Amino acid sequence: GKVLVSGANGYIAMWTVKMLLERGYRVRGTVRSENKGRFLNDYFAKLGHGDAFEFAIVEDFLEDDAFDEVIKDVDAIAHMASPVHSKPSDPDEILKPAVRGTIGILKSALKNASRVRRIVVTSSTATIITPDLTAARVFSEEDWNEACPKEVKELGAKARGVSIYRASKVLAERAAWDFYKQHKSQIQWDLTVINPPFVFGPPIHDVRSPKSLNLSLLAWYQRLVSESPEEKDELSHWSCGWVDVRDTALAHVMALEKEAAGGERIMTPSGRCFWQEWINAVNSLKQIHSLHTNLLSDAPNFFMSTLFLARWTSLRKSEFLGSNSRLWRRRPRIRWRTSRGAGGR
Ligand code: NDP
Numbered sequence: 001g002k003v004l005v006s007g008a009n010g011y012i013a014m015w016t017v018k019m020l021l022e023r024g025y026r027v028r029g030t031v032r033s034e035n036k037g038r039f040l041n042d043y044f045a046k047l048g049h050g051d052a053f054e055f056a057i058v059e060d061f062l063e064d065d066a067f068d069e070v071i072k073d074v075d076a077i078a079h080m081a082s083p084v085h086s087k088p089s090d091p092d093e094i095l096k097p098a099v100r101g102t103i104g105i106l107k108s109a110l111k112n113a114s115r116v117r118r119i120v121v122t123s124s125t126a127t128i129i130t131p132d133l134t135a136a137r138v139f140s141e142e143d144w145n146e147a148c149p150k151e152v153k154e155l156g157a158k159a160r161g162v163s164i165y166r167a168s169k170v171l172a173e174r175a176a177w178d179f180y181k182q183h184k185s186q187i188q189w190d191l192t193v194i195n196p197p198f199v200f201g202p203p204i205h206d207v208r209s210p211k212s213l214n215l216s217l218l219a220w221y222q223r224l225v226s227e228s229p230e231e232k233d234e235l236s237h238w239s240c241g242w243v244d245v246r247d248t249a250l251a252h253v254m255a256l257e258k259e260a261a262g263g264e265r266i267m268t269p270s271g272r273c274f275w276q277e278w279i280n281a282v283n284s285l286k287q288i289h290s291l292h293t294n295l296l297s298d299a300p301n302f303f304m305s306t307l308f309l310a311r312w313t314s315l316r317k318s319e320f321l322g323s324n325s326r327l328w329r330r331r332p333r334i335r336w337r338t339s340r341g342a343g344g345r
Contacts, residue, residue: 007081011214015249021049067108086161098168126166190262197241241269
């Protein structure tokens with residue numbers, strides 16, 4: 001079968017493409033420029049998937065019919081492209097492409113995709129969890145984050161950037177379900193939505209400097225490298241749901257393969273973590289990894305992926321962190337632990 005993956009050069013998407021290719025699927029990845037496509041071509045050709053991977057340029061998915069051509073001959077779609085940042089100058093900068101990209105691809109599938117049987121949309125736990133809670137609460141796939149769209153509606157450009165990003169995910173996911181329900185009788189495909197929490201783990205996408213890291217790895221990088229006192233405090237107090245990027249990719253692949261995933265929202269957290277845990281792991285493992293560089297596998301659990309990430313950070317620090325690498329020189333700081341203990345929120 002052939003799968004269309006939108007935003008194929010992204011952090012999560014590239015792992016998803018890799019996994020699809022490894023399972024014998026053919027993949028067409030959409031990107032916004034020739035350079036990004038070539039990066040993917042080279043990467044997957046080196047892994048021996050040169051024949052099974054191709055890229056297509058969809059420069060602007062605000063244009064009507066942007067996906068009409070690229071979905072014609074595919075059997076399934078993973079829509080993963082969406083703006084992932086939280087510093088817009090205007091909410092529409094994030095909201096519009098998130099919603100219209102999602103609707104655009106579904107519209108094209110309605111018109112032009114006679115072979116498509118399943119569409120998977122990458123959403124987020126941000127569409128489920130209400131932020132800023134003062135008391136513990138359990139969330140499930142039944143819940144919707146109403147707070148962020150409300151904040152954006154009321155405050156417009158004055159809403160917090162992170163709320164705008166979260167609202168974009170809520171509005172895009174809602175739009176996808178609405179579209180699906182509205183057209184159910186006309187379509188031969190169904191919809192699955194994947195809702196990951198914070199995604200961490202080794203990147204294979206084109207990262208040239210810390211600035212070009214995707215948002216979740218940038219947060220990881222900033223917490224482990226930054227020195228500001230507030231963030232130090234956050235290291236042991238702030239916890240989040242997280243999932244390894246490889247498990248996230250696998251969730252997308254399985255959502256495409258499993259009949260039973262149709263019509264479901266699927267949250268994919270593997271647990272929660274405190275920033276301090278990464279720091280401890282990096283500190284305790286950085287000697288080990290130089291002795292056992294081959295020990296590392298893709299085992300999808302916290303320990304192994306921490307190890308993997310630790311190795312990655314270390315091995316690539318010369319090119320990635322540059323000569324100003326601070327993470328490894330500042331051992332006392334990254335051993336820091338609060339006396340107040342772990343709180344979490
Ligand atoms: P990346 O930033 O690595 O990838 C985002 C992808 O979307 C890139 O291919 C990017 O293209 C594309 N994109 C962004 N804005 C636009 C736009 N306006 N028009 C067309 N394409 C656009 O992010 P991730 O891999 O982390 O995120 C992928 C998906 O997963 C997103 O939908 C995100 O919301 C979701 N997600 C991510 C989580 C995480 O922790 N990383 C957690 C939960 C959900 P380009 O490179 O050209 O900018």
